Amino acid sequence: MGSSTVNKKAACRDAEATKNSILDAAEEEFARAGLLGARTEAIAANTGVTKAMIYYYFSDKEGLYRAVLERALSRRLQILQKVDLHAAEPKEALRKLVASFIDGAGQNQNLPAIFLFESVQNQGKFYGQIAIASLYSPLVQVLERGIASGHFRKLDPLHVAVNIVGSAVYYFCSAQNVKHLWPSGTDLFSEGMREKHKAEAIEMVIAGVLKYPPA
Amino acid sequence: MGSSTVNKKAACRDAEATKNSILDAAEEEFARAGLLGARTEAIAANTGVTKAMIYYYFSDKEGLYRAVLERALSRRLQILQKVDLHAAEPKEALRKLVASFIDGAGQNQNLPAIFLFESVQNQGKFYGQIAIASLYSPLVQVLERGIASGHFRKLDPLHVAVNIVGSAVYYFCSAQNVKHLWPSGTDLFSEGMREKHKAEAIEMVIAGVLKYPPA
DNA sequence: GTCTATACGAGGATAGAC
DNA sequence: GTCTATCCTCGTATAGAC
Numbered sequence A, B: 001m002g003s004s005t006v007n008k009k010a011a012c013r014d015a016e017a018t019k020n021s022i023l024d025a026a027e028e029e030f031a032r033a034g035l036l037g038a039r040t041e042a043i044a045a046n047t048g049v050t051k052a053m054i055y056y057y058f059s060d061k062e063g064l065y066r067a068v069l070e071r072a073l074s075r076r077l078q079i080l081q082k083v084d085l086h087a088a089e090p091k092e093a094l095r096k097l098v099a100s101f102i103d104g105a106g107q108n109q110n111l112p113a114i115f116l117f118e119s120v121q122n123q124g125k126f127y128g129q130i131a132i133a134s135l136y137s138p139l140v141q142v143l144e145r146g147i148a149s150g151h152f153r154k155l156d157p158l159h160v161a162v163n164i165v166g167s168a169v170y171y172f173c174s175a176q177n178v179k180h181l182w183p184s185g186t187d188l189f190s191e192g193m194r195e196k197h198k199a200e201a202i203e204m205v206i207a208g209v210l211k212y213p214p215a
Numbered sequence C: 001g002t003c004t005a006t007a008c009g010a011g012g013a014t015a016g017a018c
Numbered sequence D: 001g002t003c004t005a006t007c008c009t010c011g012t013a014t015a016g017a018c
Helices: A015-037 A040-045 A051-058 A061-081 A090-107 A110-122 A129-148 A157-173 A175-181 A191-209 B015-037 B040-045 B051-058 B061-081 B090-107 B110-122 B129-148 B157-173 B175-181 B191-209
Strands: none
Touching: A015 A040, A015 A051, A015 A061, A015 A110, A015 B015, A015 B110, A040 A051, A040 A061, A051 A061, A061 A090, A061 A110, A061 A129, A090 A110, A090 A129, A090 A157, A090 A191, A110 A157, A110 B015, A110 B110, A110 B157, A110 B175, A129 A157, A129 B175, A157 A175, A157 A191, A157 B110, A157 B157, A157 B175, A157 B191, A175 B110, A175 B129, A175 B157, A191 B157, A191 B191, B015 B040, B015 B051, B015 B061, B015 B110, B040 B051, B040 B061, B051 B061, B061 B090, B061 B110, B061 B129, B090 B110, B090 B129, B090 B157, B090 B191, B110 B157, B129 B157, B157 B175, B157 B191
């Protein structure tokens, strides 16, 4: 489960390596339990170092939480910035954006859960207007461009942006519930299932915003 | 916040009233914090009775959690069963189903969070195949009917069902994060915003599954 | 059925040696 | 920078009176 590579500690007495190791384990734990449910002992157990190191580097549990959220946001933004939005058609740009959200969630399954926990459990205290705007504005702008160019139907860019993200990432967060829809043993996080999800989500979203449908 | 009416206790020494009062407060707390993050003291504080009553009626915290999940499921199923799926067109049936998911989430904001917490935090241990199937099968069947009748495009009913629910309920779970997209002070749970969300979600979903688009 | 009081373990946080 | 040992609060759960 979780990220492909969890640093179990690289070298001895390497501050950066230790911090990253703690951040990795913490991200896993916060994604599983949220700020309230997370246990610092559980985090330490998945690290090459001891619990005391958490407090040495991050002062307290909440400081660690903030560091995890910050890193999660900047990772998401990095992924987002790699998407080339200057494709000729808004349709292509939108396709790439949705793919990026889903690939990002597939590679690091922690991110969707982290963001949702922050909203539900922490009332979204951490992320301010700037953070959220930078996450959503590429999507919102593509939608606006599509409407202006006549490719997309008249829709509310903000609501639709949120709903698009919902259809992209809800799959990952509710996976342990909805897995029962598929034959028992099916792994919803497997490469094959993720690709299938991506294809279906993209198709639905594109068809959902287009003014005139594909032949 | 939360449900419109939280029973603060009806009469004195009324077992049913007390149990319901505890269940209401517990649902609120579990929806906010999950099983791990929930505090029995917080639950008791929002009840007319003391913490000891929780253990008297539900043995322990997990027993209470199970009772809350059971009630949440049966409520959702009740809402679902009220939807008339014998409308002539699959399109109309789908519209009603999505509306039902959103209205249900609007009336009891706890339900989406409860279900997500169970998946992420508790690995979906509680809900088995039958529970999940009963939640999703109306939607899946309508999609299958629509494909068979030629109204809907060729799509994977399971994946699309999950993605439809995602675009319906993600809005509510991520509300405290994405609220910053709207002018400060906007209440995403207000009647007006919920109606707008419902309209946008339905439009996107319907357009997303139709084979031939509306004129 | 409901309350008050309390036992006890879990878990966040710190001190101080190395 | 890292560890071990420990403190002490918080939170689950129970005992027993009313």
